[in-house]
Amino acid sequence: MxxxxxxxxxxxxxxxxxxxxxxxxxxxxxxxxxxxxxxxxxxxxxxxxxxxxxxxxxxxxxxxxxxxxxxxxxxxxxxxxxxxxxxxxxxxxxxxxxxxxxxxxxxxxxxxxxxxxxxxxxFLPIDKESSNEILDLAVEESFQEIIIDSENSSSLKNCVRIIGSKSNLIKQLKLLVNKRRSFLKMKSDFLEKSIQELNDYQKSLFDKYYDSIFLHDENTLVKRISVFNYDVASSNPKNKYSDQISELLERLDQQSLTKIGRLQTYQELFKVMLTGKFQIRQQGYAPKELIESHLELNEILSEQASIISKFDLANPEVVIENYSRFIKDITIVLDSVISKYSLMKKEKGFIxxxxxxxxxxxxxxxxxxxxxxxxxxxxxxxxxxxxxxxxxxxxxxxxxxxxxxxxxxxxxxxxxxxxxxxxxxxxxxxxxxxxxxxxxxxxxxxxxPHSFRLSKEIAFFSNQLFSNLFRNYDSSFNEVQYNELVFFDKGENPNSKIEVLVSNQTEEEFYTQPELICSKIAELINEKKVELNQIAILCRKRIDFTELEKELIKEQIPYTIIGGRGFYQRQLVLDLYNYLAFLINQNNDAALLAVLRSPFYSIDDSQIFLLSFQKGNNLFEKLKASASINSDMEKVIAILQDHIDFVSQNRLSELLRKIFNDTAYTSVIINRINSKQELANIDKLFEVAQSYINQGFRSLYDFVNYLNESIQLSEDEGQAEVSASENSIKIMTIHQSKGLEFDAVFLYNLQTKFNLTNVKAKDIDFDKEFGFISKIPLDNYFEEYKSPINISVYGNIIKRKEVAEQKRLLYVAVTRAAKYLFLCYDDNGKISEDSFAGMLKSVFPSLSSFSHIKLDGSLKKMFKKNESFEEVDIPISIDLETYTKAEDQKLILSGEKSLENKFEINTEKLIDKSKGEVITASQYAVYRNCPVKYQLIYELGINEISEMLPSKVNYEYYDNDTPQTGSERGTIVHHLLAYETLKENLKQTAESKFKSSDFVIEESVRLVENYYSSEIYNSLLKSGNHYNEYEIYSEFEDIYLHGYIDKLIIDNSRGILVDYKTDNINESNIISKIELYKNQLMFYAKMIFDRFPKINDVEIKLIFLNDLTKSYSEVVKRDSNALNELENNLKKLIHSVRERKYNFNKLNCGNCQFFINKKCIKENQINEKYSTV
Missing domain, CATH: 3.40.50.300 (P-loop containing nucleotide triphosphate hydrolases)
Incomplete structure (x- = not known):
């Protein structure tokens, strides 16, 4: 377009x-x-x-x-x-x-x-975890201060009694803090108004929204009831209810009757006229034939009675007064918590x-x-x-x-x-x-109005469905007008269908929704109707993902969960938690048992059972005892003991990396159908650990506790993002699908009832007009809790708003589909009106019969003619087929090889095909500088040879330095910048942390001070979110890339990669320096693009702290040729390492520490130790 x-x-x-x-x-x-x-x-x-x-x-x-x-x-x-x-x-x-x-x-x-x-x-923006920690402290300190305050202590005690417990009150207060804007605007009214004024305010809200209680005009409703009651009395003068109903209707005609009185009268009226299920009473009142001739009235009364019956009208005045007192109390407590929370953040410079x-x-x-x-x-x-x-x-x-x-x-x-x-x-x-x-x-x-996405069939279906669902809209309940979709004809005329997949649970044997979906996916792919990555399954709730995953794994259908919930509940996290829990406590038998059975070691139950016969006070001792008879166990013990010993070094990120490198975990999960997701989750786990430790004063023990709490409480944490381009179907919530489109969309579990808001006892919410939303006990804390009349009105309004939003959510779901739309639900004979399936059936009643539905009508079409656009109305007819049975077919992916392929004998040289190696940015930079240099340093370990060789310019130090002082300066500078040490604290921090000479300390501080005063620093300060010493991983083919970035700034779709250098820079070496370090920065840029799919550009900034004017900057785009070249070079590196084949790059010999007497030491063989090089 x-x-x-x-x-x-x-x-x-x-x-x-x-x-x-x-x-x-x-x-x-x-x-x-x-x-x-x-x-x-x-x-x-x-x-x-x-x-x-x-x-x-x-x-x-x-x-x-x-x-x-x-x-x-x-x-x-x-x-x-x-x-x-x-x-x-x-x-x-x-x-x-x-x-x-x-x-x-x-x-x-x-x-x-x-x-x-x-x-x-x-100031520093903080994440949810950090804010929660501060908020927990703020609540605790606020409670301590209030409880010793004789004036306000009773308010806290009353709140604890009404909310049920201290822990629940804390939970509710924390939720309210996150909605504090509206509270802060109303706070002064709550504190300054008298109880009577608060009572009047609540009554005024009830009066203002009284009409919202009625689904139809109240006067019309009363007239229709009067007419019906007259007909009943005429047909059966002896019925025992019509006179009572007439008296109640007369009461409703009285002008002096208050609005509360009117509702009380309606409750009496409905109790007489309707059954317990809110249907017009037959027994003793209305003949069946008369009721059947007034079905619409019966439906209206049923809906209306269900709303009015929820109002607590026994002692409304008492309930309102008690609620006003509660408002006073909770305002005092919440205000104290917010004030303390704000003060604590301000002291730390946090927002x-x-x-x-x-x-x-x-x-x-x-x-x-x-x-x-x-x-x-x-x-x-x-x-x-x-x-x-x-x-x-x-x-x-x-x-x-x-x-x-x-x-x-x-x-x-x-x-x-x-x-x-x-x-x-x-x-x-x-x-x-x-x-x-x-x-x-x-x-x-x-x-x-036009849609370039939807086929004409889906556009027409959408118009048919939503023009009905959105009709008679009332904007006061967030209901919206429907603007019909105009189909844009791109001249492609694709195949398009809308089908209904029903798990008919009224039958003795039925297919589940996941079975029906997997069968249909296999059909779409096998018949080449769509690509695998153009299929999405959309759910209302993340909890639905689990049963889908099981069937997809069973049917070997590749899938990716987008933003799946329950990251901390994934088996991966549970496995790592058990591993770390064992490392800090070798008496934790349950943790060790879980570790042995997990993919870390994959020891079967029969072997574990045999361990119970070994001697030892705990499972680890029994495991050690088994080493003499089981060599496999000996290897496991050696790895575990090595990890136990490593714990004392308190380097969490390296410990995690060591655990995954030393064990078979990644090898096991890489063969799973959802391996990409699990590998991405491992990366996220590394990031979580690094972020946790970066907050300072955190140990492995603290991290284990943090994981345990997260496993128990943090169910909404999403899984790691995986690239949407993966050739797999996508599973996501409807909310996450917003803005996306797919050729084929399955809407899953449409029968699930909406979780509409109910005002609950011992819960508190806040509304910008109604204020606190909760229930209150009438006289004592053990009685049934009641809602004040204004809160009951609020509950009715919010439910209608939520139902309106669910209609819009269904619209979003339906309009994600470009060609194929599948509506999936369970039918056990009872579909709730408050569900997507209920909405569908309200518009298409024939869905209940599992039959073919034909829809006829017209659709407005737009198309391009020459250089202009025209619109016409076209007739259209579509079929909605319902399927309750799954076809027995398996997915066949293109590229799968037949098992009948003949074997060929390969006589070529065998190359080491080991997987999972880690390549760092430094390794890549060295390899690009010279493959032989890479071999000398990383394969043969000649990394300390520089101490016995003449100095070379690739060290970061000045002319009068030794390599040691240059290295010390670099370490000090990077430490000060990593922790963003304040300017006035630079020298003190450097002296307390490092045992270097005064000269090195002063030079290090000078470099940082100059940088802090520079325009470069100030411009970076204004950009995005900052991460210092950012550890990053990325998967490339069958290896992992790894590195530490001095500073990473994420600014929406843009990344800024900052690398600090303390080299001695001059005109003669600046170009070679930039070229040397640019390889490393391009390596980081690739990892950033891999790790952050939303980033389109990365600005690489090489900052030479000794001469800031020589600093280098370049913007790298995601589709840059330089990145393609980098990937090719990485492949060469992998091939060289595995084949142990290294070539000289003689262009860089002049600046290499291994180039002596005009020859490389590989040629000189200067030391017998390296004579085999």
Whole structure:
């Protein structure tokens, strides 16, 4: 798609604010990229004056990529030299473009205005784990301070009693801290208002939202009940209920009846008129024939009664007053915790994830800050605007003077708003549309109705389904209007089907959903309808992944879990936990038993059973005793003992690497069907360990405890990301599929009932209007807990909002499919209305009969004709086939070899095919410098020979240094920079940590001080998230790459790789130095691209601390030829090592420590020790 449609062209107007509603697959990212480029070219403004905000880092990367490719396209076709020059300049500057998430944008604002935000200039954003640790301490200290405060101690005690326990109160408070923005705005009201004023406020909320209780107009409902009751009385004058119902209806006519009184009357009315299951009563009241003639009324009354029956109306005044007292108490406790938490963070210079937005919103209260940001940014574009919230729009509106200055472009789709649980507010989109309409007119509220993604069959099905589900929408419940999809005909006419796969559990023998899905996948692949990596299985919950995995493994279907939950519950983590638990306590028999049976050693149960007959006080002693009769056990003992001895060195990362290198774990899992995922999880485990240790003062014992807690509590931690390009089907949640598309999509477990919010006793939530959401005991803490009337109203509203969001979630799921859509569910004869399957059946009732369904209608089609676009209505008919049986067929992947292949005899030289070696950046750099040098150092171990040879320039030291002092300086400098030691503490830290001469200490400190004062350092300080001494792994073919990066900065889709050097630099050696180190940096760049799929560019920065003006920088793109060359060189290295074949690179002999008397020592054989070289 290179030509803009009419709808897309309208979105490129730059003189007006625009709100763009974009249907699924409408090419909105393409529009964003075009608009970004148009602003730069037409308005001729610096690229930094444009801000593009995306919902995720991945989306930021995609937008950056689109813009980059569009620039390349424009450059190829451009003949105007001045415009071509301009495009080249834009391409160079693109790496510094403000394309990021809202949090990254806000971090940059806070770094620029830290003093105004009342933050330390060197503030540090912290992760969830660190913030939780601080919050735990804050809660504990707050409790201690409150309990000795005679005025407030009773508040804490009351909260503990009402919430049930101290531990549960702590849990609830921690959840509330993460929603503190709304609380802080209401806090003063809760503290300052009297109990009576709080009572009145709660009643006012009930009155305000009273009408929301009714699904239909209340007066109409009363009239319909009156008519029905009259008909009942007429047909059966002797029935015993119609008179009671008439009296209750008369009471509802009284104007003086309060709204609480009305609800109480409805409860009485429904109790008389309806059965316990909320159906119109037959026995003693209405004849069956009359009820059957009023089925709609019966359904309305059933729904209405189920809502009103949930209101606690026995003693509403008492409940409200008790709740007001609870509000006072919990406010005092929560305020104390938040204050203590804020103080602890401030003392350490930390801010958490929530603080990033809170501090940004606060700093924008400063007029001088707003003024500078107005001058700095002229155009603001926000993607996925349906998922924004109040604080986010409040950050941008001041910069745009509430749309009276600058230019705002927002794009999104209300039908795809699915993040209410993250406090996304769909109403913000409507409010912003209203603002734009009032300022620039309704003509700037635009739509992209066409879909380039969906086949005509899926587009038509979507319109049929969702035009029904979204009808009669009420925006007060976050319900949205449905804009029909326009099918864009690309002239491809692909095969397309929508099928229903039902596990019919009403039958004695039935196929499960996973069996049906695997059979259908085999059919799709075997018949070459789609590629394996173009199939996705979408689930509502991650818990569904487990049963899918079992069947996929059984059927040998390659799969990848995208963001799968339960990282800490994976067998890998459990195995490593047991291994480490044993290493720190050799009496832990259970841990050792698990280790022996695990893939680390794969010892079978029969051998383990025999160990029980050996002598010893624990299993490890018995294992040692078995060595004399079992040589295999002797090897296991040797490895375990080596690891036990290594523990004392307190080097966790190296210990983990040693465990996996010395045992067979990776060899075992590499042969599994999901090996890529498991290997990625190992990498993540290494990162978790490194991150944990980097926080300081942490031991192996602490890490084992941390793993144990995470296994027990951290069920939502996602598994490691695996490249989406892997040739495997993808399993993910619907939320994770947002923005993606696949040729074939299976929607799994559609019968699962929605987990709608219920206000629970002993739980607390917070709403920006209703305040605290909970239940309260009436008189004593052992009675049934009651909801105040306003909270019952809230519960009804939030449920309707959640049902509306589930409809939108189903829309997102359906519109991920381009060609094939499979709707999968269990049917045991009882499908809940509150489920996706229930929604489908409400629109297509015939699904219940497991029969063929035919849908007929029309669809609007757009197509390109010459250089313009046309739209026509086309007739369309589709079949929905239902399948309950799985075909007995196995997946056949292309490239699989027949077992009947004849053997061939290979007479070529055998090469060492060992796998799993680790290649470091230093090894690669040395190999590129000279393969023979690599052999001398890494194969023959002549790494200390430099001590008996003349000095060479490849050491990092000055002319009057020895290699030792040069090495010491490098070590000191790297330590100071790794810990970002404050300028005033540099000398003290260096002296306390290192036993070096005064000269070396002073020179080291001088280098760091100069660097801290440089423009290079200040510019890096303002970029992204920083990681010092970052350990990184990457898999390449059958080896592993490994290295430590001095500083890694992740800034959305861009990485910055910083390497510090303390070499003596001059004009004569600068080029050779750069070439020498560039190999190492390119090696790191490759690993960064492998490790971070979202990163598109890596800027490599070689910083020569002795002469900062000589520092080198280069931007490496993901598709760079240099990376292809690096991979080829890695293959050569692997081949050389395994074949033990090393060639001279005589171009670098002059600067090599092994080049003596104009010859390499390999030729000289200067020492008998190395005579075999």
């Amino acid at each position: 290179t030509t803009l449609t009419t709808y897309q062209q309208k979105a490129l107007r730059l003189d007006k604010h625009i709100a763009l509603t974009a249907n699924a697959g409408s090419g909105k990212t393409f529009v964003l990229a075009q608009r970004f480029l148009k602003i730069i070219l037409d308005e001729k403004i610096p690229i930094k004056k444009i801000v593009a905000i995306t919902f995720t880092d991945k989306a930021a990367g995609e937008l950056y990529n689109k813009i980059s490719k569009q620039i390349e396209t424009e450059l190829i076709g451009e003949v105007d030299l001045s415009k071509k020059y301009r495009l080249k300049k834009i391409r160079e500057q693109l790496v510094s473009a403000n394309i990021s998430t809202i949090h990254s944008f806000c971090l940059n604002v806070l770094k620029e205005f830290a003093p105004e935000a009342n933050l330390d200039a060197s 958490d994830f929530e603080d990033i937005l809170l501090f940004t919103e606060k700093v924008l209260e400063h007029e001088e800050v707003i003024q500078k940001l107005k001058e700095k940014y002229s155009y603001i574009m926000i993607d996925e605007f349906q998922d924004t919230n109040e604080i986010q729009i409040n950050i941008f509106l001041p910069i745009l003077e509430n749309l009276n200055k600058g230019n705002l472009f927002v794009v999104g789709d209300e039908k795809q708003s699915i993040y209410m649980f993250r406090e996304a507010e769909i109403g913000i989109f409507n409010e912003t549309k209203k603002m734009i309409s009032e300022i620039d007119g309704k003509e700037n509220l635009l739509n992209l």
